[in-house]
Amino acid sequence: MLEIIDGIIQAFQLIVSLDPELLQVTELSLFISLSATIISTLIAIPFGGLIHFREFRGKRVLITIIQTLYSVPTVIIGLVVYLLISRSGPFGVLELLFSPVGMIIGQTVLILPIMTGLTISALSGVDRNIRETLVSLGATEFQNITQIILEARFAILGGIILGFGRAISEVGVAMMIGGNIRGETRVLTTSIALETGMGNFGLSIALGIILLLIALVVVLIMNFITSGALTESDRVRGGPQA
Amino acid sequence: MIRITGLSHQFGRREVIHGIDLEIRNGEIFTLIGPSGSGKTTLLRLINLLDRPTKGSITFDGMLTDGHENERRSIRRSMAMVFQKPAVLNTSVEQNVSFGLEFRRVPRDQIQMRVASALEMVGLSNFSRRKAVTLSGGEMQRVAIARALVLNPEVLLLDEPTANLDPLSTEIIEDLIVKINRDKKTTVIIATHDMSQGQRLANRMGVMMSGQLVQVGNLIEIFYHPVNRAIAVFVGIDPIRESVVESNDNNLATIAVRDVRIQAVTNISPGQQVTLCIRPEEVTLSLPDTCPTTSSARNCLPGTITHLLPYGPFTRVKVDCGVSITALITRQSSDDLHLSPGKQVMATIKATAVHVIPDR
Numbered sequence: 001m002l003e004i005i006d007g008i009i010q011a012f013q014l015i016v017s018l019d020p021e022l023l024q025v026t027e028l029s030l031f032i033s034l035s036a037t038i039i040s041t042l043i044a045i046p047f048g049g050l051i052h053f054r055e056f057r058g059k060r061v062l063i064t065i066i067q068t069l070y071s072v073p074t075v076i077i078g079l080v081v082y083l084l085i086s087r088s089g090p091f092g093v094l095e096l097l098f099s100p101v102g103m104i105i106g107q108t109v110l111i112l113p114i115m116t117g118l119t120i121s122a123l124s125g126v127d128r129n130i131r132e133t134l135v136s137l138g139a140t141e142f143q144n145i146t147q148i149i150l151e152a153r154f155a156i157l158g159g160i161i162l163g164f165g166r167a168i169s170e171v172g173v174a175m176m177i178g179g180n181i182r183g184e185t186r187v188l189t190t191s192i193a194l195e196t197g198m199g200n201f202g203l204s205i206a207l208g209i210i211l212l213l214i215a216l217v218v219v220l221i222m223n224f225i226t227s228g229a230l231t232e233s234d235r236v237r238g239g240p241q242a
Numbered sequence: 243m244i245r246i247t248g249l250s251h252q253f254g255r256r257e258v259i260h261g262i263d264l265e266i267r268n269g270e271i272f273t274l275i276g277p278s279g280s281g282k283t284t285l286l287r288l289i290n291l292l293d294r295p296t297k298g299s300i301t302f303d304g305m306l307t308d309g310h311e312n313e314r315r316s317i318r319r320s321m322a323m324v325f326q327k328p329a330v331l332n333t334s335v336e337q338n339v340s341f342g343l344e345f346r347r348v349p350r351d352q353i354q355m356r357v358a359s360a361l362e363m364v365g366l367s368n369f370s371r372r373k374a375v376t377l378s379g380g381e382m383q384r385v386a387i388a389r390a391l392v393l394n395p396e397v398l399l400l401d402e403p404t405a406n407l408d409p410l411s412t413e414i415i416e417d418l419i420v421k422i423n424r425d426k427k428t429t430v431i432i433a434t435h436d437m438s439q440g441q442r443l444a445n446r447m448g449v450m451m452s453g454q455l456v457q458v459g460n461l462i463e464i465f466y467h468p469v470n471r472a473i474a475v476f477v478g479i480d481p482i483r484e485s486v487v488e489s490n491d492n493n494l495a496t497i498a499v500r501d502v503r504i505q506a507v508t509n510i511s512p513g514q515q516v517t518l519c520i521r522p523e524e525v526t527l528s529l530p531d532t533c534p535t536t537s538s539a540r541n542c543l544p545g546t547i548t549h550l551l552p553y554g555p556f557t558r559v560k561v562d563c564g565v566s567i568t569a570l571i572t573r574q575s576s577d578d579l580h581l582s583p584g585k586q587v588m589a590t591i592k593a594t595a596v597h598v599i600p601d602r
Contacts, residue, residue: 129329136290137342137389138319141311147341151331 003201010202011209022203026210029187032100033168036107040115041160043108045149048119053145063120069113074172081106082176098179103187106173111163118159122152154226161222168214243268243429244289244397249298251284258284259453262298266397266431271423273440274433275464276450277476282433283326285450286399289431290323291315319346322390323399328382328406330374335366338374338385342393360392363418365411379406387415391422398422400432404439416442437477441465449473466521467597474519474599480560480568482518487511487598494593502564504541506596515601522558522570524595528588529579541591543567547583550576557581561589 014022051062083089085096085105096102126148134144149156171189178185180194188207195203244266251259259281266272274282287293289300291307291314300307302317322342330338336357343353361367364384369377374385383406390398400419404412420443422428434440440447441461448458449468457469468474474481485499487510497504497516510516530544545563552558557576559569567589581587 127329129325129327130331132292133325133329133386134341134345136292136318136323136325137393138315138345139341140315140345143345147331 007201007205011206014203014206015209019206022206022210024183025186025188025191025207026214028100028185029168029189030214032103032174032187033107033164035104036111036167037160037164039104039108040111040163044112044115044119044159044163045156048116049123049145049149051116052120052123063117066113066117066120070117072110072113074110074170075176076172077106077110078172078176081109081173085177097177098181098185100178100185103174103178103185106177107167107170110170110173111167114166115159115163118162119152119156122155122159123148125155126151157222157225161218164218165215169211243303245301245304246289247299247301249285249288249295249300251281251288251293252296257296257453259288259450262455264448264455264458266429267446269423269427269429270445271419271430271432271443273444273447274431274450275435275437275440275447275476278435279452280450281453282435282450283401286323286401286431286433289397290321290399291318292323319393320395321397321399322393322395324383324386324390324401324403326401326405328386330377330382330385332373332375334370335361335372335374335377335385336370339389339392342389346393356392357388360388363391364388365414380408380411383407384411384415387418391418394426395428397429397431400430402434403432404434404436412439419443449476451476468519468599470599471517474517479519479521480566481599482520482565482567485516485518487514487516495598497596497598499565502543504543504565504591504596505593506598507594508598510598510600517599517601519597519599520567520591520595522568524591525567525569526590527559527561527569527571527575527579527581528590530586530588540593541589541596543589543591545587545589547581547585547587549583550581561587563589567591 051059081102082097085091085094085102087097096105130151131144131148134147139147169189171193174180174185174187174190175193178187178190180186180190186194188211192204192207195201195207246262246264246266249259249262250257262285274285276282284293288295291300294308302320305317307314307317331341339357339360340353343356348356358367358370361370364387366381366384366388369381374382377385383403387403398419403419404415407415416439419430419432423430430443432440432443444461446458446460447464448455449464450456451472457464457473464473465477468477468479471481471483482499485497485504487508488496488498488503489512490496490508490510493507493509495506495508495510495512497506497518499518504518506518543561543563545561545567548560548562548566550557550559552573553570555573556570557573559571559576559581561567561569569589579587
């Protein structure tokens with residue numbers, strides 16, 4: 001019990017004093033996970049759009065596979081990416097193992113399915129009539145798809161936030177690909193794992209608090225952006241049906 | 243302007259419209275009337291080139307429309323359609339009305355002016371910055387109409403444009419449609435199940451029944467001379483069946499309906515099985531033994547009132563004269579004559595008001 005109280009007190013001291021190591025770990029965590037989220041977004045929106053707007057054989061199967069990958073264990077992604085980029089792997093020459101770039105690749109692969117899947121469901125959430133209305137108004141296919149993606153912007157943003165949340169909170173990829181090298185690839189989650197093992201509860205708790213604060217900031221930003229969006233009850237769709 | 247030939251369309255195995263031939267003339271207001279589910283919307287969608295027909299063709303000024311999507315789009319851009327259930331995008335009203343112009347790469351400053359004037363036309367000027375999804379059904383409908391009008395289309399397609407609107411807004415929109423047709427020579431095609439709306443707006447009407455265009459004509463033709471029983475019922479007539487032409491003297495025929503004899507102007511020869519259509523407004527009711535005698539051929543049928551049905555400011559009166567006759571009279575005259583079920587009355591119908599359809 002005393003350890004916990006001591007830990008909490010120490011954690012606040014570390015945060016308030018802006019401990020340099022704490023800051024460095026936080027910065028690296030944010031850098032890696034934000035990079036992974038941005039790269040994944042740039043892939044997931046066009047990819048999800050393609051799957052949603054095109055009809056092809058095996059579409060349902062593909063979507064099911066993507067949805068299954070939502071819950072793929074992080075250590076499996078860690079293993080696969082490890083095999084690919086380790087010295088003897090096909091991308092070994094790039095020397096990405098135990099580097100932040102390797103971690104970014106791993107996290108990108110990790111969150112790509114959930115972000116693609118949520119993009120698809122965001123686009124399917126757009127009223128079919130809207131697509132037809134746009135066609136009727138003379139939209140080209142490109143103009144039409146652009147408008148529908150914009151129409152689904154809040155739901156897509158939700159997917160991006162979720163992807164970021166999964167990236168910053170995962171341990172498997174960061175540990176296996178990054179290697180938890182102090183000052184180089186050590187991030188918030190791997191730090192917590194290590195420090196707890198070494199009995200440095202204060203540092204662990206401080207890192208945990210920071211992770212939660214990041215989550216809070218992300219939620220606040222999202223709520224601010226979507227404050228323009230309406231809650232379900234504010235919507236009046238179509239009015240009385242004839 | 244628009245020529246439709248042998249048009250059929252299937253959804254899966256179900257044929258929703260079948261063998262439609264129709265020509266829409268430049269600058270006219272054409273109304274498609276018919277019960278819901280009769281294929282009006284499908285026909286409008288095909289004209290708007292949203293779907294490709296299973297069979298048949300549509301041409302615009304002689305141009306075929308079965309080409310590549312790019313060609314179809316350039317033809318589609320000369321039209322605008324207002325859907326029955328308007329869909330608005332989650333952005334401002336102004337932006338919603340701008341989309342069509344943006345797709346056509348109209349310069350910004352022009353878009354602003356045209357959008358402002360379109361919103362003014364539908365009475366939504368004060369709503370331009372509002373979020374479109376917060377609007378009521380009727381307001382959304384008006385946004386949809388503004389969105390179509392702002393394009394200055396050559397052809398305006400309206401699918402039940404006032405189904406969600408109150409009577410006052412309906413009047414505003416109807417006036418607008420007439421004005422646009424008059425001032426800009428826009429060809430307008432309206433699908434409606436509201437016959438009186440068809441009557442108010444249209445130059446010509448087409449009646450659709452279970453996927454087929456069963457009659458095309460002007461108001462008088464459709465309301466007074468329906469070509470079959472189903473249309474007669476749809477336009478508010480209670481048809482009288484099981485009738486036979488008994489004799490025909492110079493196109494003044496005597497028709498036997500069970501024990502009753504009705505005179506009608508028709509060239510159908512004796513012996514033919516027919517259905518009689520009498521518009522209820524054309525039936526006059528009077529008290530017994532007051533049948534006026536005039537030179538024109540009239541039917542004077544004594545009978546008993548079976549029921550009275552209020553019908554807005556009118557009353558629909560069913561009279562059993564050996565055959566059931568329906569009359570539509572003002573509530574005032576119904577009160578004056580003290581009409582009530584069981585009362586004896588005289589139903590008077592001009593021979594020229596009896597429309598005779600030969601049974602097949």
